[in-house]
Amino acid sequence: xxxxxxxxxxxxxxxxxxxxxxxxxxxxxxxxxxxxxxxxxxxxxxxxxxxxxxxxxxxxxxxxxxxxxxxxxxxxxxxxxxxxxxxxxxxxxxxxx
Amino acid sequence: xxxxxxxxxxxxxxxxxxxxxxxxxxxxxxxxxxxxxxxxxxxxxxxxxxxxxxxxxxxxxxxxxxxxxxxxxxxxxxxxxxxxxxxxxxxxxxxxxxxxxxxxxxxxxxxxxxxxxxxxxxxxxxxxxxxxxxxxxxxxxxxxxxxxxxxxxxxxxxxxxxxxxxxxxxxxxxxxxxxxxxx
Ligand SMILES: [Zn+2]
Numbered sequence: 001x002x003x004x005x006x007x008x009x010x011x012x013x014x015x016x017x018x019x020x021x022x023x024x025x026x027x028x029x030x031x032x033x034x035x036x037x038x039x040x041x042x043x044x045x046x047x048x049x050x051x052x053x054x055x056x057x058x059x060x061x062x063x064x065x066x067x068x069x070x071x072x073x074x075x076x077x078x079x080x081x082x083x084x085x086x087x088x089x090x091x092x093x094x095x096x097x
Numbered sequence: 098x099x100x101x102x103x104x105x106x107x108x109x110x111x112x113x114x115x116x117x118x119x120x121x122x123x124x125x126x127x128x129x130x131x132x133x134x135x136x137x138x139x140x141x142x143x144x145x146x147x148x149x150x151x152x153x154x155x156x157x158x159x160x161x162x163x164x165x166x167x168x169x170x171x172x173x174x175x176x177x178x179x180x181x182x183x184x185x186x187x188x189x190x191x192x193x194x195x196x197x198x199x200x201x202x203x204x205x206x207x208x209x210x211x212x213x214x215x216x217x218x219x220x221x222x223x224x225x226x227x228x229x230x231x232x233x234x235x236x237x238x239x240x241x242x243x244x245x246x247x248x249x250x251x252x253x254x255x256x257x258x259x260x261x262x263x264x265x266x267x268x269x270x271x272x273x274x275x276x277x278x279x280x
Pocket of ligand 1: 006007008009010057061062
C-alpha cells in the first residue's frame with residue numbers, strides 16, 4: 001500500500017487515488033503530423049527509474065496532481081499541483097529505498 | 098426517518114468499544130463551488146464562512162461549511178428549509194461565477210458517537226483517527242469499504258458521516274458488521 005501525499009490533503013492511502021498516466025505530455029494537434037500525433041497518443045517514456053505521472057485524489061478532494069515516483073522501488077519522491085513545473089531532485093547518489 | 102442503532106456490546110471491553118450510530122433526519126445541504134473570493138461572499142449570506150484551509154470545517158449556529166476541495170464545499174443547514182435558503186444564497190451570489198446545487202436528498206447523514214466510534218470507522222477507512230492526525234473540526238472525503246463518504250469530526254468522540262442515499266443501507270450494515278467483528 002502506497003502512502004501518497006496529496007498536495008492539498010496531505011498523506012493518504014493509495015485506496016483514495018487513481019493513477020492517470022504520464023505527466024507533462026502536451027497536445028498540439030494544429031502542428032502535429034501523423035507521426036507526431038501517433039507519438040502523442042501512444043508513445044510513453046516508461047522509464048526504469050523516476051517518472052513524472054498524474055494521479056487523481058478521486059475519493060478525496062477530487063483533484064489531479066503530479067507525482068515523481070521511482071518505478072523500481074515505488075518510492076514517491078515528490079508531489080506537486082497541476083500546472084507547477086516538475087521539481088528538480090537533488091541527486092545525492094543514495095539509492096532509493 | 099430517524100433510526101437509532103445501538104452497537105454497544107456487553108462484556109468487559111464494552112466501555113472501550115462503545116459507540117452509537119444514528120441515522121439523521123433530513124437537513125438542507127448544498128454543494129457549493131466557486132473561488133475563495135466567492136466563498137467569502139457566500140459566507141456572509143450563509144453565516145458559516147467556508148474554510149480556505151484544506152480539510153477544515155466552520156460552524157456558526159445551525160450552519161456548517163465543510164471543505165471538500167480547493168473550490169468545493171458542502172454546506173449543511175438544520176434551521177431552514179432548502180428551498181428558502183437556496184433562493185437567499187442565489188440572490189446573494191447573483192453577480193458571482195459559482196455553482197450552487199441543492200443536494201439535500203442526495204445524502205444520508207449518520208452520527209457516530211462514543212469511545213468506540215473511531216474503531217468502527219477503522220474497519221473500512223484507512224485514515225488515522227488519532228486526535229493529532231484527525232483533530233476536531235477536520236472533514237474530508239474518503240472511503241468506508243466500497244462507499245465514498247464525507248467524514249467530519251465535530252467533537253473528540255463524535256463523527257458525522259455523510260454518504261449518498263443509495264449507499265446508506267450498505268454503510269449502516271458495514272458499521273454493524275464492524276461492531277460484530279470487534280466482539
Ligand atoms: Zn486531496
